[in-house]
Amino acid sequence: MRIQQHAFSAFSAGNPFLKGALHVHTTRSDGRGTPEEVIRLHHANGYRFMALTDHNLINQQNLCPDVPMTFLTGIERDFSLPGRAANKPHCVHIVGLGVPGDDRLPPQDFHPEWAGRGESCADAQPMIDQMHAWSLSTIYAHPEWSGTTYRDFGVLTGNFAMEVWNSGCVMDNGLDNHAAYWDEALDDGQRLWGVAVDDGHSMDQHCHGWVMVAAQDDPASILAALEKGEFYASCGPEIHDFYIEDGVAHVDCSPAASVQFVSLRHPLPCVRSAQKDMTHASCKVPEGLRYIRAVVRDAGGLQAWTNPIFLR
Ligand SMILES: [Zn+2]
Ligand SMILES: [Zn+2]
Known part of the structure; x- marks a missing residue:
């Protein structure tokens, strides 16, 4: 990989x-x-x-x-x-x-x-x-x-x-x-x-x-x-990449049920897949966040955590 x-x-x-x-x-x-x-x-x-x-x-x-x-x-x-x-x-x-x-x-x-x-x-x-x-x-x-x-x-x-x-x-x-x-x-x-x-x-x-x-x-x-x-x-899922491009955060991962974007004090989207086979998710990064990180959950609920990208 x-x-x-x-x-x-x-x-x-x-x-x-x-x-x-x-x-x-x-x-x-x-x-x-x-x-x-x-x-x-x-x-x-x-x-x-x-x-x-x-x-x-x-x-x-x-x-x-x-x-x-x-x-x-x-x-x-x-x-x-x-x-x-x-x-x-x-x-x-x-x-x-x-x-x-x-x-x-x-x-x-x-x-x-x-x-x-x-x-x-x-x-x-x-x-x-x-x-x-x-x-x-x-x-x-x-x-x-x-x-x-x-x-x-x-x-x-x-x-x-x-x-x-x-x-x-x-x-x-x-x-x-x-x-x-x-x-x-x-x-x-x-x-x-x-x-x-x-x-x-x-x-x-x-x-x-x-x-x-x-x-x-x-x-x-x-x-x-x-x-x-x-x-x-990780406890199971693979994260192939986590990056920000043109103000949008992207996660590439193994087939996932959800990808949650996280930054304390600012609720961010949890992107879900009904088929639990999502391998990419993205989220516009709001102005002013201190950091952003992501959590990938697979069909069995096992998690993987990106490290944060610091924004200020
Ligand atoms: Zn110990
Ligand atoms: Zn100990």
């Missing part, structure tokens, strides 16, 4: 889309599957790259080397907050991704001390800053599960993305409102991309939410494309 370059396109020209898993647990922390089982499962589901992000444990390697899979360095770190009994946020979890071999990264199996606890999200900033000092790019994980609304986590700086779909949160807790938190962040001017992940702990939680990154198949190219937002998030 190739994508074309348009004015204000969300993707860069010429690179194939690679399917990737950015938030994955194994028996190296509290996951049920061994690294080998988890890597084999992702390979069987068409993944080209992944990161093992076990809690407070660095992984840099393909731990199932006979499976062809590109690896990003991965870790998830956590910080505790007062919790719901105090009507306060519960925790801050941050996923860190890197390019294996970068000499600022901690070594394989490095186990940083627990980052501790604080009173508010702002107290977690030193943990995030330390991850950046280790040359990791950071994602704000599952805000809804963490009990942190944008009012709470909006103070944090340096994350390039946040989770808009987390299979574990949906399967365990029915929490699927992360994209609403994303719109609050985007409306407030944050340049945060949206990723879909599994955060899989049990084996049945893997391979439901992923990113499709327009990149060459090497860790540096993949991480650079992630940081630039040259990807989309």
Whole structure:
């Protein structure tokens, strides 16, 4: 699959889309599957790259080397907050991704001390800053599960993305409102991309939410494309292109039941197809929007999310 370059396109020209898993647990922390089982499962589901992000444990390697899979360095770190009994946020979890071999990264199996606890999200900033000092790019994980609304986590700086779909949160807790938190962040001017992940702990939680990154198949190219937002998030549908031309936003996608255009504070059309086979939708972009993004839903209700195109 190739994508074309348009004015204000969300993707860069010429690179194939690679399917990737950015938030994955194994028996190296509290996951049920061994690294080998988890890597084999992702390979069987068409993944080209992944990161093992076990809690407070660095992984840099393909731990199932006979499976062809590109690896990003991965870790998830956590910080505790007062919790719901105090009507306060519960925790801050941050996923860190890197390019294996970068000499600022901690070594394989490095186990940083627990980052501790604080009173508010702002107290977690030193943990995030330390991850950046280790040359990791950071994602704000599952805000809804963490009990942190944008009012709470909006103070944090340096994350390039946040989770808009987390299979574990949906399967365990029915929490699927992360994209609403994303719109609050985007409306407030944050340049945060949206990723879909599994955060899989049990084996049945893997391979439901992923990113499709327009990149060459090497860790540096993949991480650079992630940081630039040259990807989309999906639980099923494909998004071939998302662009604005002559004041009209366009989505090209796999057969869809609907394509919804989204910008907080301005209702935009949800284009529907009775036959559920629409592969293109468009929407005139009203004056004054801060950003626009789109959500593709297939006949089974599975979603894919473009990243936003920022308009001011
Ligand atoms: Zn977490
Ligand atoms: Zn996790």
